[in-house]
Amino acid sequence: MDPYPAYPHHQDDALGTAQGGTVRHPRWWERKGVRATALATLLAVSGVVIAALVREQTGTQGFLVGLGLAVVPVPLLTAAFRWLDRVRPGPWRNMIFAFAWGACAAALIAIVANSFATRWIETATADPTGADTLGATVIAPIVEESAKAAAVLLVFLFRRRDFDSVVDGIVIAGITATGFAFTENILYLGNAFGTDQLAGTGPGLSSVTAATFFVRVVMSPFAHPLFTVLTGIGFGVAAVTARDRGRFRRLLVPLTGLLCAMGMHAFWNGSSSLGEYGFFAVYAAFMVPVFGLVTWLAVYLRQRELRIVREELPAYVAAGWVTLPEPFALGSLKARRLAREFAAHYGGRQAAESVAAYEAYATSLALLRRRGSRGRAGADFVVRERELLDALWERRAAARPALAYGSRSAAPVWRPPVYAGPQMTQGPAYNPYRY
Incomplete structure (x- = not known):
């Protein structure tokens, strides 16, 4: 199976290769x-x-x-x-x-x-x-x-x-x-x-x-x-x-x-x-409201990241990078937790860590794609996207079954429509058994 179904095979210039094919080695003070x-x-x-x-x-x-x-x-x-x-x-x-x-x-x-x-x-x-x-x-x-x-x-x-x-x-x-x-x-x-x-x-x-x-x-x-x-x-x-x-x-x-x-x-x-009660006045009238506002903003931004995951990852489903249940599972904290627990139960700690890393890489991929759709991803968008997709592909064996299990709590449940017969709309007081 082709591990890169959505991309042509080519070598990325991501290993420090400079122009002319020469490799620039970092100086001693630049080493990590x-x-x-x-x-x-x-x-x-x-x-x-x-x-x-x-x-x-x-x-x-x-x-x-x-x-x-x-x-x-x-x-x-x-x-x-x-x-x-x-x-x-x-x-x-x-x-x-x-x-x-x-x-x-x-x-x-x-x-x-x-x-x-x-x-x-x-x-x-x-x-x-x-x-x-x-x-x-x-x-x-x-x-x-x-x-x-x-x-x-x-x-x-x-x-x-x-x-x-x-x-x-x-x-x-x-x-x-x-x-x-x-x-x-x-x-x-x-x-x-x-x-x-x-x-x-x-x-x-x-x-x-x-x-x-x-x-x-x-x-x-x-x-x-x-x-x-x-x-x-x-x-x-x-x-x-x-x-x-x-x-x-x-x-x-x-x-x-x-x-x-x-x-x-x-x-x-x-x-x-500000006086004897200045501290308490500033605390109650200023610090607590600002704290509440910042807390709300932080929680909202976290939920927004989950929504971006649900909206952006389906683009990779058709290419085979992710499976159909994964956008729903990765867009829910509860489903993520269930996936890690499933992996830990059947695969041990290493499998749970692999699933946790998969979740983090998938989130980074969704955020990167959102920035790319708005022209804010930077010049290394393609290289970074490829790196994240490679990281997902390496961990798919442990992550896919776990996320499929976790998606049961997050995926929308389809229910067939119930046929109730023709609807009579002759007014709110209409009674079909009146006559």
Whole structure:
């Protein structure tokens, strides 16, 4: 059987072949292993330095207490973003990088830059109170959001094939901000514990530690992720719509998202200066509605991706790349789950992983085709489409029966029409047995 029924046999120029038939080998600093090692070293050094700085400010006991309390919201936030990314899960290496960048590199940049800027303003104005206020409402939002946005930018530039939707931008930005908030919470909770130790306040609801935990972990664990998600949305929109636009527009959309993140962050930090109840007023009237709106947008975009899968994959059915039930199964999260469970039951873990990869590649293929139909797929559309189709073909043995099973819960059920005889339409009060 011809494995490529829809395409003529030819060799793609996808292996680095340059003009004239010569192969260009990457320089040593361009190799993936060298880049990965350098990045891992940078993050590790940043982690050691930021841990030492935080421990210096909080003390060993405060650091440990802050660490134990700050980790509480991390699994919940991470699970929420991974749930949002279920349609086309991104690689775990991107998630790990984003979290590590937020917790280590971004936090280190923020704590050093914020301290330097605040001290410079205090020295220049001789007003410590004004310097702290200006640093919290102006300097901190600019520095922190820029540092977190750097992770989104790096994934956008160097992992572009994993970053081709608005949902991808939301997830990468949210995970980065989750890591940043984790480190920041260690600092705030550790300092609160130190304050309680100096005041002789024991553990309890009236302690500064409990109040800090309630405000930062219970009430607003989503604050930092919400700010940075605005930046992620900007990069996601650029990835989807700006492929055929000029460089200025490609830069304008992410920059607009970053500016919105900075503005929202500044407004949130400045709420404490709006009076006794300013914080709660901003929280209820601004933060919660924006959080609800962004959550709705994220869920809507995820459902839209499923709809695109159902609409675009049928084009590959006639060519034999996918079978008839697959667009219905791949367009339903329930059917996808049933397919993975079926594969795991009859084929083991390897078969389930193969089905999960098939689902991800099929989703990427549908999104690529949608962009291609709108002229936004880029110059490598044919090569990328062929790569995705090859990936599906390699996994068809495990995926097709599993998806056929899963499609039972998603495919429309055909029911024959019921013949009810000629319809008499002589008015609503008509009774055939009246005469």
